[in-house]
Amino acid sequence: MITTFYKILLGTTLVGITTGIVGCFTLLNKQSLLGDTIAHATLPGLTGIFLIILQKQYTLLLCGAATTGLLGAVLVQYITHTTKLKKDAALGIVLSTFFGIGIIFLTMIQKLPTAHQAGIDKFLFGQAATLLNSDIIVLAILSCIIIGAIIFAWKELKIISFDPAYAQAIGLPIQKIHALLLILIVLTVIVGLQTVGLILMSSFLISPAAAARQWTNKLHVMIFLSIFFSLIATTTGTVISYNYAHIPTGPTIVIIATMITLISIIIAPSGIIATQFRQRCRNRS
Amino acid sequence: MTCMYVQLLLISVATALACALPGNFLILRGTALISDALSHAILFGIVVTFLIVGNINSPLIFFGAIVSGLFTVTMTEMLTKSGKLNHDAAIGLTFPFLFSIAVILINLFANNVHLDTDAILVGELAFAPFHKLCIFGHDCGPVALWSMSAILCINITCISYFYKELQLTTFDSLYAQTMGYPPRLFHYLLMLLTSITIIQAFHTTGTILVISFIVTPAATAYLITQKLQQMIFLSCLLAIIGVLAGFLLAHHLDSSIAGSISLANGLIFFLVMLNKKIRPN
Numbered sequence: 108m109i110t111t112f113y114k115i116l117l118g119t120t121l122v123g124i125t126t127g128i129v130g131c132f133t134l135l136n137k138q139s140l141l142g143d144t145i146a147h148a149t150l151p152g153l154t155g156i157f158l159i160i161l162q163k164q165y166t167l168l169l170c171g172a173a174t175t176g177l178l179g180a181v182l183v184q185y186i187t188h189t190t191k192l193k194k195d196a197a198l199g200i201v202l203s204t205f206f207g208i209g210i211i212f213l214t215m216i217q218k219l220p221t222a223h224q225a226g227i228d229k230f231l232f233g234q235a236a237t238l239l240n241s242d243i244i245v246l247a248i249l250s251c252i253i254i255g256a257i258i259f260a261w262k263e264l265k266i267i268s269f270d271p272a273y274a275q276a277i278g279l280p281i282q283k284i285h286a287l288l289l290i291l292i293v294l295t296v297i298v299g300l301q302t303v304g305l306i307l308m309s310s311f312l313i314s315p316a317a318a319a320r321q322w323t324n325k326l327h328v329m330i331f332l333s334i335f336f337s338l339i340a341t342t343t344g345t346v347i348s349y350n351y352a353h354i355p356t357g358p359t360i361v362i363i364a365t366m367i368t369l370i371s372i373i374i375a376p377s378g379i380i381a382t383q384f385r386q387r388c389r390n391r392s
Numbered sequence: 393m394t395c396m397y398v399q400l401l402l403i404s405v406a407t408a409l410a411c412a413l414p415g416n417f418l419i420l421r422g423t424a425l426i427s428d429a430l431s432h433a434i435l436f437g438i439v440v441t442f443l444i445v446g447n448i449n450s451p452l453i454f455f456g457a458i459v460s461g462l463f464t465v466t467m468t469e470m471l472t473k474s475g476k477l478n479h480d481a482a483i484g485l486t487f488p489f490l491f492s493i494a495v496i497l498i499n500l501f502a503n504n505v506h507l508d509t510d511a512i513l514v515g516e517l518a519f520a521p522f523h524k525l526c527i528f529g530h531d532c533g534p535v536a537l538w539s540m541s542a543i544l545c546i547n548i549t550c551i552s553y554f555y556k557e558l559q560l561t562t563f564d565s566l567y568a569q570t571m572g573y574p575p576r577l578f579h580y581l582l583m584l585l586t587s588i589t590i591i592q593a594f595h596t597t598g599t600i601l602v603i604s605f606i607v608t609p610a611a612t613a614y615l616i617t618q619k620l621q622q623m624i625f626l627s628c629l630l631a632i633i634g635v636l637a638g639f640l641l642a643h644h645l646d647s648s649i650a651g652s653i654s655l656a657n658g659l660i661f662f663l664v665m666l667n668k669k670i671r672p673n
Binding site: 134137139140142143147186189190191192193195196198199200201202203204205206207208209210211213214215218232306307309310313314317320321353354355357358359361362365368372377378379 | 419422423424425427428471474476477478480481483484485488489491492493495496499500598600601603604606607608611614615645646647648650651652653654655657658659661665668669
């Protein structure tokens, strides 16, 4: 029998591990803001499914979220490939349109007479305390799928992250690898929905990886550091929001993770202080 | 009742026009998502100033919001310039950080005191007509309508006065530099205009849907035309159509107006895009 606190901690740890790993690949592929759009695009799926089944069936809600999240990601790719619009415009259009639909559904849900609606708005900013035992099992399965897929396609993902031109030259199926990465981002966002919340999910994909990038040039070291940093953030965030009921988990985690990144940017071996110091030495000699 | 409906419509049209104008330049410069960053960061400025001043209607809140908006722009640029992060990671790191601090501050100190997290996300357009502007006891209509129209006038004035400079710095910043128009200055002017627009629009549209008002009409116009002047006029027209369609939609669904306008904007964009695809010119 595990206590509520350890159950929640287990849930957030899973989130920390998956975002830590997948975040490295999105950062290196310069896809950071795609996570933001995907996370916002999950809202219509989440609320739409809820409007149909009218109960908090966790697995089905997540399926809905994954569907619209993936649809949003595909639309972004489609717009950037077929029109003259740049990627940022495509991201903005998809994000705001999907979120608009989500808000329409959300206001419909809030007008429902039943008491079932409680909890849907917790997905916006995340509240780890609402995790149930069955939810944790779903999260664990999803995390295993994500980690398994990354181990399986490790070499391809690595090459495409560091040298896309070389990947093309040796004939790797670039389109397929990008599609895999897209699906991995969607799954990671789904894992984090209830804990971090969909509004701040993108930041949590970026900051641990960005912090880790400051300390190393090796991919496997970067991934372990990224997991380490994101676990610090999730654990501290969980402890704080568990003890103070009105503090949502998501923002707490994001603040801690960003602090780690900013400190890393300043004090890491390739960071601002070291660069300045080296420059000064060079000027003197 | 109809009177209130007309007022709502006028507020929405003013908001949509004011947002669409700077949106054109943001789209052309490839910095559309800075509107996302600004709208989140501005909340930080509003909350912090509110906690210091203690009055949500204080004009100081406006300045606090502008300062935090420009701070975000400067911070992302510094992070990008330092070479430690690429541009979109720098944006994605900065604004959620400020936004998170704002959300926690609201939850700790200001919940239910004119600021709550739901209203921030979706706006409270439906309540806008109830805040009336009274001059010498005369009812002069909703405050939101007056303030939004003022912002719209500022945007029209600035963009028409600096039209040549904005055009030049957008399309050829190197040439603009040699001609003596510093691109950075006009970049910051554009950021300032976007910030004050978002601060006002924020009350009616909320933090996230304001992106639709800024980005989508301008992007649709960009698909249709190549000329800047035509693009600006088209984006205004599309913004008005979006508002009207959104109102119809909201009425039928009995749902959020800002959400429906975003959906209408998106639908118009996808229709134009598919039309271009099927019949290229």
